[in-house]
Amino acid sequence: MIMRRICCVVGARPNFMKVAPVVQALQARGLQTRLVHTGQHYDPQMSAIFFHDLGMPEPDAFLGVGSGSHAVQTAKIMTLFEQDCLDFAPDLVLVAGDVNSTIACALVASKLGISVGHIEAGLRSGDWSMPEEVNRVLTDACADLLLTPSPDADANLQAEGVAAWRIHWVGNCMIDSLLKHLDRARAENTPAQLGVTPGQYAVATLHRPSNVDDPQQLGPVLDALEATSRQIPVVFPVHPRTRAAIAQTGWTPTTGLHLVEPMGYLAFLGLLADSRLVMTDSGGIQEETTALAIPCLTLRANTERPITVSQGSNVLLGTDARRLAPAVAGILAGRGKIGTIPEKWDGHAADRIADLLMQPVRTLRETTLG
Ligand code: UD1
DSSP, X not given: OOOOEEEEEEOSHHHHHHHHHHHHHHHHTTOEEEEEEOOSSOSTTTTHHHHHHHTOOOOSEEOOOXXXXXXXXXXXXHHHHHHHHHHHOOSEEEEETTSHHHHHHHHHHHHTTOEEEEEXXXXXXXXXXXXXXXXXXXXXXXXXXXXXXXXXXXXXXXXXXXXXXXXEEOOOHHHHHHHHHHHHHHHTOHHHHHTOOTTSOEEEEOOOHHHHTSHHHHHHHHHHHXXXXXXXXXXXXXXXXXXXXXXXXXXXXXXXXXXXXXXXXXXXXXXXXXXXXXXXXXXXXXHHHHHXXXXXXXXXXXXXXXXXXXXXXXXXXXXXXXXXXXXXXXIIIIIOOOOOOOTTOSSOHHHHHHHHTTSOHHHHHHHHHO
16 A cells, blocks of 8 residues: 655754655655644744745644743644644654754654654764754654665664664755755845845854854854954844844944845845855755855864765864854865765755655565565
């Protein structure tokens, strides 16, 4: 029997671009999908605009959980998603990435005896102080099908003793969205709208708790961005968490540093695509810059996406913000890393997932165990 009822979960901004191509590929194969939005992110610029930009169908259910402590947010998602699963009895729940919505829904489905698939499985930063690392490891433990973006993720799972039938190297769904929408994104002319010249500006994003929650860390990072903006104009779309943290410091930007509201998918992709370099602590942007061959400086001590460093255009700078200005000077002097694009970051990861899901999980298990 073909698995027909697949519930796809989204909750926070980085989920939308990973799940959109999967929903489309499943529907193209005649599989019945149900799209559930937990409401972890709810501002129009953090959520609704992504549905519009990515051409995603309206969610079948919006759980409206909103913000809260990790426990409150996770518990709210679990309570509401459990009822949704009981009402609609999916054969498989597909979750993506490493946000609280991911672990909450994987755990619910797992305890209801529903198969779970995890898009972007197997990534590990090795840093248990990151909420996302906890979410990754626990989600992978719940998931039957571990849909990985890169061979390093397969190796992590193998090292943890995961059975081979559960691991499927499918490629990077976020890059499916990037390749599909790049021309439309460029047509948005974001640089011109922001008054910067293509190829002659940098982009900065920051939202990791480790960089923004502690003023002792955030202050030097902001100072470093300011120093950088004396070398090249910097566009800095500010995440709500970061905006709140900046407000606490009383810091105000100089003229070369353009603080703007969070952007929609197309506007931001267009901004990235024509930038000279990117400074970030985001996970996804490390991958998007690798796919675009744009030098990326990552302000973190570790990355769960090492292929962006070993193959791509990413440099892991560490958490000492004083390293930023010299690294930017190096890139502007022509020493930026370009790298190569990893295998299966080719626009067809969602197709591979959908082809796999044409078979029930039980069959996958039995086939592999042979
Ligand atoms: C979450 C994810 C993180 C991901 C990031 C992308 C977890 C544990 N973290 O972090 O992995 O990289 O999303 O953005 O799931 N807020 C708004 N409007 C919104 C959403 C949030 O104002 O639409 C505010 C909240 O009120 C809260 C803060 O932003 O104060 C943090 O939101 P939350 O979803 O808890 O975590 P993120 O920091 O966004």
